[in-house]
Amino acid sequence: MEAIILAGGFGTRLAHIVSNVPKPMAPVNGQPFLQYIIDDLIGKGITKVVIAVGYKKESIIDHFGKSYKGCEIIYSKEDTPLFTGGAIKKALNQCRDQNVFIINGDTFFDVNLLEMLKDHRKNNADLTIATKEMENFERYGTVIIENNKITRFLEKKPERDGIINGGIYLIRKTILLTFNEERFSFETEIMEKKLNELNIYAYMSNGYFIDIGVPEDYAKAQLDFA
Template sequence: MEAIVLAGGKGTRLQTVISDVPKPMALIKGKPFLCYILDELSHQGFSKVIISVGYKKELIIDYFGEDYRNLKIQYAEEFEPLGTGGAIKKALELTSEANLFVLNGDTYFDVDYKSLMKQQIESKADLTIVLKEMKNIDRYGTVVTEGSRVVKFNEKQPAATGKINGGIYLLKRYIFKQLDLPEKFSFESDFMQVYYDKLEFFGYISDGYFIDIGIPEDYYKAQKELK
């Protein structure tokens, strides 16, 4: 299995806590947050990871090198911000498998990746989005499904409960081909919210542990909870 990890952003909302490293390199109990993500991928049998890097990319490249815990590491380098979609599109050039996992480098989500792959293949999905059912989700938009099929994306708004996008995707390698997409685009707003009713998008619900270190409050929470 191969995965792309998006680690190119500055993490503006976390700048009051960490101002000298990319957000995925924020230290959690003495080691970069990205280590926790890669440790889990190694544990679940991945063989290769492409890390999409941009802001202070040399800190990530120097730390992880070309091999990390049985993972072959390659880097898709952004020389200017490409947006999440542009970053994924560039990273796909370094992949070889038919279905690729994509993870946000600031989110840890305990997911059974082999089960996710099984659903993707059985449903013949172009994209499977890992969803998390949560309460008090003002920070997140929600994803509406009928059965497992994605039928709508709701913008961020106060809500008591809902299914949020957990920041992990499984997509077909050719998914962007023949689409009129620019070099720089948002995977969330320019792709998913535009093409969900034109391509085969499905949701996969996981009840595993979830933490997004995008704001200081959850960064401190991760310090207590991650093992």
């Protein structure tokens, strides 16, 4: 199995706390957050990781090199920001598998990847999104699911409870490689605008979830990964 990790963001909301490295390399209990993600992926059967890098990419490349704990590491380098869709599309050119996992480099979500792949194939899905039930949140948009298929994406707003997009995707490679744009938002141009054209399914998981994109959760990660 192969995975792309999106690690090219600027991390502006953490800039006053972590300014010398890209957000996925923010130190959590003495090691980069990205290392926890890659360790988890390797433990779940991922044998090749393509890291989409941009801002301060040298810190990531120097740390992981071309191989990490037996896992092949390749870098997809952005000279100018390509946004999420462009970054994924460029990185997919480095992948051999027809279905590839996409991971956000600032989010840790404990998902059974093998079971997610089984569901993806069973549903003949173009895109499967790992989702999670959550209470009392406002940072995440919610999804509406009918018979495991995603029918609507709702905007971020304060919610007492709902199902969120957990930021792990399994994508059929061809749906992006045939998309004409090179610089675009995956969430807007693919997930939302093509919702009625593509088979987009949810894979529900109740696994541990944390997004270190804001200082409060970054501080929580220091305790959770102790």
